[in-house]
Amino acid sequence: MQPNPKQEAERWLFYAERDLGFARMGIELGGYYSQTCFMAGQSVEKALKALLYLRGMRLVREDSVSELLMRVTDVHPGLDRYRDMAGRLDRYHSVSRYLGVPPGIAPYEEIGEAQAQEAVGQGENLVLEVRNIIRLAR
Numbered sequence: 260m261q262p263n264p265k266q267e268a269e270r271w272l273f274y275a276e277r278d279l280g281f282a283r284m285g286i287e288l289g290g291y292y293s294q295t296c297f298m299a300g301q302s303v304e305k306a307l308k309a310l311l312y313l314r315g316m317r318l319v320r321e322d323s324v325s326e327l328l329m330r331v332t333d334v335h336p337g338l339d340r341y342r343d344m345a346g347r348l349d350r351y352h353s354v355s356r357y358l359g360v361p362p363g364i365a366p367y368e369e370i371g372e373a374q375a376q377e378a379v380g381q382g383e384n385l386v387l388e389v390r391n392i393i394r395l396a397r
Contacts, residue, residue, distance in 0.1 A: 261317070262312075264312060264313050264314065264315045265313060265393065265396055265397075267309075267312040267313075268309040268310065268312045268313035268393050268396070269309070269393060270309075271305050271306070271308050271309035271312055272305070272306060272309040272386070272389060272390060272393055274305050275301075275302045275303070275304075275305035275306040275309060275386055275389070276302070276386060276390075278298050278299075278301045278302035278305060279298070279299065279302040279379070279382055279383060279386055281298050282295045282296075282298035282299040282302060282375075282378070282379050282382065283379055285298065285375065286372070286375055286376060286379060289372075291375075292370045292371055292372055292374060292375040293351065293354065293369070293370040295375040295378065295379060296348070296351035296370050296374055296375055296378045297351060297352060299348065299351075299375075299378035299379050299381075299382040300324055300348035300349070300351055300352045300378070300382075302382050302386060303324050303341075303344075303345070303348055303381075303382050303385055303386070304322060304324050304327060304348075306385060306386045306389040307324065307327035307328060307330075307331055307385075307389070308321075308327060309389055309393060310331045310334075310335065310389060310392065310393075311327070311330060311331060313392070313393060313396055314334065322352075323349055324345040324346075324348045324349050324352075325342070325345040325346055325349050327345075328341060328342060328345045335392060337388075338385070338388065341381065341384075341385050344377075344378075344381040344385075347374070347377075347378070348378060348382075351370060351374070351378065354369050354370065
């Protein structure tokens with residue numbers, strides 16, 4: 260049985276919001292900025308996947324925020340304003356997850372509080388927009 264698209268979107272958005280809450284805690288604790296950016300990226304990834312599931316897609320394996328954003332802007336062109344943020348989140352994902360990308364740089368050297376604040380703030384904005392899109396969907 261195929262899941263109801265709106266219910267599946269809401270399920271993914273729930274986890275996006277949980278990831279975002281965890282990212283906020285990283286800022287509050289201080290010093291966990293690369294992990295905060297990683298979790299903000301996870302949140303945005305899940306929120307964008309929620310929009311694809313809302314459209315009835317069954318399995319979305321893509322994990323690049325930039326690629327996911329490109330896939331949803333055909334129906335939600337207003338989200339294109341997050342393009343720069345998506346690129347930064349993809350970079351934070353690589354830096355936080357794969358030590359040595361770029362070579363010789365550790366995540367804590369590359370990502371600071373300003374980047375973490377921006378990632379969470381932009382993530383909150385995008386997740387809120389996705390929440391409104393899903394709420395208004397039939």
